[in-house]
Amino acid sequence: MNLSEKYLSIRKNTEAICEPLQTEDYVVQPVVDVSPPKWHLGHTTWFFETFILLPHVPQYKAFNADYNFVFNSYYESVGARVIRTDRGNLSRPTVIDVYRYRAYVDEAMNNFLRCDFKPELLPLLELGLNHEQQHQELLCYDIKYILGHNPLFPAYAPENIERNLTNSQPGYVAVEEGVYEVGFNGGESFCFDNELNRHKVYVQDFEIATNLVSNGEFLEFIDAGGYQNFNYWHAEGWDWVRNNNINAPLYWHIVDGKWLKYGLGGLQALNLKEPLCHVSYYEAAAFAAYKNQRLPTEFEWEVASEKFKWGKLWEWTESAYLPYPGFKRAPGAIGEYNGKFMVNQKVLRGASIATPEGHARHTYRNFFHPHLRWMYSGIRLVAEGSKE
Structure with missing residues (x-):
């Protein structure tokens, strides 16, 4: 071509x-x-x-x-x-x-x-x-x-990208402590400037889930009063929950006592096995606290990403969106593309069902403010040390 x-x-x-x-x-x-x-x-x-x-x-x-x-x-x-x-x-x-x-x-x-x-x-x-x-x-x-957010919940199209929203088998994979290289390595034809420069990081032992958190798992959090228990939430997250009356992920609705979810095919029954999506960082961190686990850092995610399937949802990390060592803005207007946003945002890694084919890569750094959840965002948990 x-x-x-x-x-x-x-x-x-x-x-x-x-x-x-x-x-x-x-x-x-x-x-x-x-x-x-x-x-x-x-x-x-x-x-x-x-x-x-x-x-x-x-x-x-x-x-x-x-x-x-x-x-x-x-x-x-x-x-x-x-x-x-x-x-x-x-x-x-x-x-x-x-x-x-x-x-x-x-x-x-x-x-x-x-x-x-x-x-x-x-x-x-x-x-x-x-x-x-x-x-x-x-x-x-x-x-x-x-x-x-149309009161009639119209469908976008019967056949759409969300039919590919599936989960993998549950489990954990281990990553040994050590020094690893992260960042764009030149092996692909393109990267954004925020993926540069490649550099070394140290990570401790950890185990990361092979699957994303499911709707069913998050429903347990809701049923356990997760949105009402301040102990699970960052202070800003708790303020966000109370000020905005948040009690469920985006697009979840209770109708006649049953949970429904709006998707591109319209309003449908909640599929408990599907990976949870459209959650904020605040919700992701609160759920991790509820499970006595945590979110991965973006470097842990990149190091471990060869060990599990990814790309269905962007995955929240614990990392603030910051420049890599040696990062420099390009001259002129193009220099405004990424660097000016490196403040008060969290990094998400991976890709999503909405990511165009061939656009995903292990080093891609997406970034959003912690309260946002209209993007296809999900949760992958990390356990310290061994799960045995």
Whole structure:
């Protein structure tokens, strides 16, 4: 697959995710963390126009000068932008306009990649493609949140990615104490800057679960009064539970005395064997305390990840999102991509059912604030020493 084919394939995948939507679904923004699907379609297009076409294709003319203001996300060095909470107020540009924008930019990118592309721009192109794939995953989160908070609980599509949400056999695998190398090792074609530099870490003996915590296991926590017992919670987590009246994972509902869960296929009976998902770090840490265990650090997770199956859900770790030794921000706007967020967030490792194929890797560092849970997030527990 050449660069043009790869570019167009990834771009089409984004539109395929949106295909089951109705026009009204494209504009909704229920909470600040959810962006309307229309905005995702425009923002990913803006990235290629702003960072590749405008600076490097002399004859290129911007589709609409106002779109830099509308679709810039957080790049301070690129100019003013619509504040995040107002993305849902953008009834204009219309959905049709945004798809026209995508077609316009795709035609220009296709011509550029076929005729005049410069090899030195390849890292920037790869970043743009991976950026689009990140937004494909975010689209899945946001679409589910939009539909899952509609009082009618409409289904996204009967056949969807959640059919792959299965668990492995229970058990634990041991990791011996020692010094290990973590971080991107150059064995794959791409990494984000926050996966650099590769460095040594020391870990003590531990055992890590081969499976993710299941819905049934977490229901035991609920039935045991886990959301009412402050002893299991960090202080901030306990405040979050009380201030927001949290008593179950996101998308769980009790109807006629039975637990149901909203999924992309609609509202269905809770499957006790499925891995638990859509929980915050606060809930993950509280459940670990309830089980007299803990979450892994991100380095423990990476060292042990060869020993168990992963990739169904992002997995909370105990690690704060911090730079690796020797980390440096890239110059210019691209330097704003990851480094500016290295504060007050927790690292999640692995991948999820919404992660585009080929995008997952052992060194991938996802990061979110501890209270967030609209992403596909789960729990894997660690036991100190031996489980025997």
